[in-house]
Amino acid sequence: MLESIVIVGAGQAAAQLIASLAQDGFSGAVTLVGDEPYLPYQRPPLSKKFLAGELAFDRLYVRPAAFYEKLGTRLMLGTTVARIDRQDKAVLLSDGSRLPYSTLVLATGSRARTIPLPGADRAGVFFLRTIADVEALRAKFEPGKSLVVVGGGYIGLELAAVAARQGLKVTVLEQAPRVMGRGVGPIVSRFYERLHREEGVDIRTGVAVRAIEPGRVVCTDGIHLADLVLIGAGAMPNVELARDAGLAVEDGITVDAQCRTSDPAIYAIGDCTVQHHALFDRRLRLESVHNALEQGRIAAAAITGKPAPALQVPWFWSDQYDVKLQMVGLSAGHDEAVVRGNPDEGRSFAVFYLRQGTLLAVDAVNRAPEFMMSKQLIAERARLDPARLRDERVAVKDLKV
The missing domain is CATH 3.30.390.30 (FAD/NAD-linked reductase, C-terminal dimerisation domain)
Structure with a gap:
């Protein structure tokens, strides 16, 4: 029987896996299932150059359509997976059809974190995670409009930088004592607060949002007028398929050094995973392009029986102004x-x-x-x-x- 790999999730980890499988000589069938109607694309530019209109739509794609066609990869885009049948080794789609697999790879990524905030579901309140999110938000960007960003993390500040350069009046509200507090130290946080203020952004730290009302955001420090609101509260790993299938899950899908889950026929890669990192001797869930690409290579090597790539030091980046x-x-x-x-x-x-x-x-x-x-x-x-x-x-x- 011809070996078949089904990949659930169509982000950068999945694209790297497909490329690495080909490089490692895999000759079986590969099917890619993604819930968005797009080829695997880069997410980091969404809050930067793509939002600013400086990057064409097709430049987001990790690989062109011809790449997958040449490799014979079956693309099932705009398709949702309902559940995993581990006993019969099949993926069940939302339309009731089944995809059998020899090996399953979960590259389900993460989604924007929602917060239980009154008014968060109002018109004019946005999250930023997908191409559709950016297109909806960008259509509302007009010089002179007021934008309130709830959350002073990377996404919120990157978006604030683009909006400020396009002439919007931008306020950033961060509940913690400093911006980007989960990712950098106090010295770097102070620098970014200064940077944004120099660019005309109103940075407020130690401020909790109470509610979002028509045209304004109600906070512990008063009321901020807002034509638009962007909530940047971080990301949550998409682990539901794995959990429902009985796989081990922590703050992400638990994988070993080869990216195998608790089921040896199922691997997981990218933002949705938790893995022990030997260099730091601790379990980590890393939300980064570097980690997605590295795990794609690791999983491909394990599937094809090739030597594992050398472990690399994790790295990240952010562009603002x-x-x-x-x-x-x-x-x-x-x-x-x-x-x-x-x-x-x-x-x-x-x-x-x-x-x-x-x-x-x-x-x-x-x-x-x-x-x-x-x-x-x-x-x-x-x-x-x-x-x-x-x-x-x-x-x-x-x-x-």
Whole structure:
């Protein structure tokens, strides 16, 4: 019987899996099932260049249609999966049809987190996760309109930057004491608060939203007028199919080092997964393009019996205005934060996070050399001299002790 792989979810992890399966010599049948009517596309540009109208629609696609046609991949787009029948090894679609599989890969990704807020379902309130979300929001962008962004994370601030540059009056409301608090340290948060204020955005931290009413947002610090409201409360992993099928689920679908779930015939990759990361000796759910691509390669190697790719240090990025933030590693557990450059002036610096002298992570703001070098240093568990890190006369390549 010809081996058949069914992939549920049509994001970047799925696209990478298909490419890697071909590179690794898989000759069986591959079927891709996605609930959106689009080829696998990149999500990071949605809140940046695509929202700003600087990126054409077809440039979002990870691969053109011809790529899947050449490989013989069966595309079932705009199709919803109802459940998984593990006993008979089949996927049941919402129209009642069945897709048998030898191997199933869940690449179900994540969705925008909703919040139990009065008025959150009103017209004029938006979330941003899909192409359709962006197109609906972009149609409302008009200079002079007031936009209130609920949530000061990456998506909220990236969208605020685009809106401010297009002439909207933007207010960002963040309940925590600082913006981007789950992803960066206080030094970087303070910089981004300054950056947005310099660009005309009203940043409010320590503010809780009570309700969204017609034309306004009611908060603990008063009332903010709003023609449009964007809720950026983070993302939730899509684990329902896996949970309903009896697979192990934590804050994501539990997978081993080869991206196998608790059922050896089922793999999971991308934002929907929780996996032990040997470099940090902890279980992580990473929402990043890098992780999606890496897990796509890992799963393909495991399915085809090829050697596993070398483990890489996780990294992330965010573009806001003319500033590129590149983050590598994980700063949790650091006991020292060393700054290279001046975060209080200009728009270029880096923060190195150390634990007992060993580099754990780096937040690099318009500092590509520090970012690139740090990937290697973190992987090597390099020990660094804080004094040399601070001294910009020391070349980046000479930072290692």
